[in-house]
Amino acid sequence: MPLAEAVTLALARAGLHVEVDAPLGRRVSWRVGGPADGLVLAHDTAALQAVQRVAAAHALPVLPLGAGSNLLVADAGVRGLVVPLGGALADTEVEDDVVVAGAGLRLVALLARASRAGWAGLEGLAGIPGTVGGAVRMNAGTSLGEVGDRLLWVEIVHRGGAVERLEAGALGLAYRTCHLPPGAIVARAALRTDGDAERSAVAMRDFLARRKATQPLDQPSCGSTFRNPPGDAAGRLIEAAGLKGLSVGGAQVSPKHANFLVNTGGATARDLASLVAEVQARVFAHAGVWLHPEVEVVGDWGPEGCPISLSAPRPG
Numbered sequence: 122m123p124l125a126e127a128v129t130l131a132l133a134r135a136g137l138h139v140e141v142d143a144p145l146g147r148r149v150s151w152r153v154g155g156p157a158d159g160l161v162l163a164h165d166t167a168a169l170q171a172v173q174r175v176a177a178a179h180a181l182p183v184l185p186l187g188a189g190s191n192l193l194v195a196d197a198g199v200r201g202l203v204v205p206l207g208g209a210l211a212d213t214e215v216e217d218d219v220v221v222a223g224a225g226l227r228l229v230a231l232l233a234r235a236s237r238a239g240w241a242g243l244e245g246l247a248g249i250p251g252t253v254g255g256a257v258r259m260n261a262g263t264s265l266g267e268v269g270d271r272l273l274w275v276e277i278v279h280r281g282g283a284v285e286r287l288e289a290g291a292l293g294l295a296y297r298t299c300h301l302p303p304g305a306i307v308a309r310a311a312l313r314t315d316g317d318a319e320r321s322a323v324a325m326r327d328f329l330a331r332r333k334a335t336q337p338l339d340q341p342s343c344g345s346t347f348r349n350p351p352g353d354a355a356g357r358l359i360e361a362a363g364l365k366g367l368s369v370g371g372a373q374v375s376p377k378h379a380n381f382l383v384n385t386g387g388a389t390a391r392d393l394a395s396l397v398a399e400v401q402a403r404v405f406a407h408a409g410v411w412l413h414p415e416v417e418v419v420g421d422w423g424p425e426g427c428p429i430s431l432s433a434p435r436p437g
């Protein structure tokens with residue numbers, strides 16, 4: 122849908138350029154999905170405030186975009202504004218053993234800086250191809266730890282443009298869960314970096330080698346598609362239901378790791394969503410467990426809607 126000229130003008134007055142009808146497929150790790158009505162890079166907190174102010178004034182939805190490594194974007198794209206962060210919002214500052222990282226910074230870049238500077242304790246972020254903002258939003262983590270173990274506070278920009286600092290304790294952090302205020306965008310996050318840097322580096326090296334051996338990292342995916350249900354592993358349940366290799370169009374349950382749904386080339390967002398729904402139904406029929414997606418489904422799925430369901434079918 123075309124953006125109203127008044128929106129483009131208001132953003133231009135704030136010094137911001139909007140790319141209209143901006144393709145998103147190349148910005149997300151599944152490599153599917155249609156365009157954003159408008160894409161605006163926020164290069165500092167003031168720019169993010171301006172985007173939030175203009176969007177609120179024109180009743181436009183805003184989707185903050187990190188590395189797109191946990192997003193299923195609809196084939197028809199995303200209405201409103203999509204906002205990646207960069208510039209000063211991808212920088213780091215250090216105060217004693219606390220690193221304050223811009224939300225647009227890639228975790229791999231954060232870990233590279235950590236390794237050069239001898240900061241420890243961030244090993245739980247190794248191998249996660251997201252940004253700091255996306256990692257906070259998802260409380261991303263691995264068997265070595267998660268964001269919530271290290272997070273002290275976040276600076277957010279509310280819809281409307283107000284800036285607020287929230288302590289980590291206010292975010293309801295739990296397994297892949299973080300309750301940000303509705304419409305808020307993380308601008309910066311403060312992480313504790315104490316600990317033994319040498320031990321941290323060894324743990325990350327071993328962990329990354331194990332991942333490479335067990336995950337299809339050479340194919341487009343969103344990592345683990347489903348959350349692990351309490352006391353079990355989604356991958357184990359999918360494999361036990363005999364679904365490795367199951368395909369819909371160009372989307373496939375990876376033969377290497379059953380919780381990875383991969384784009385074998387030419388998949389559409391609807392292929393992936395249909396495969397997610399098929400896996401949910403078949404695992405439920407086989408084991409009586411409803412798998413909840415870990416990936417975030419966004420965009421315009423049209424009158425049919427997205428086939429993925431967030432809850433199990435009601436009996437009868």
Ligand SMILES: Cc1cc2nc3c(=O)[nH]c(=O)nc-3n(C[C@H](O)[C@H](O)[C@H](O)COP(=O)(O)OP(=O)(O)OC[C@H]3O[C@@H](n4cnc5c(N)ncnc54)[C@H](O)[C@@H]3O)c2cc1C
Pocket residue numbers: 150184185186187188189190191192206224225248249250251252253254255256257258259260261262263301305306307308338342343344345417
């Ligand atoms: C190969 C592979 C391996 C993976 N392994 C892991 C793993 O081990 N552990 C794990 O937890 N995840 C893993 N993931 C999933 C993904 O990398 C994480 O969920 C990551 O935190 C997403 O970050 P992102 O920047 O890509 O966010 P995006 O995918 O861009 O966005 C995800 C959500 O965060 C929101 N968001 C993004 N930035 C902000 C911001 N600044 N403020 C507010 N909201 C924001 C988006 O709007 C969206 O709702 C993996 C993915 C891949 C492809």
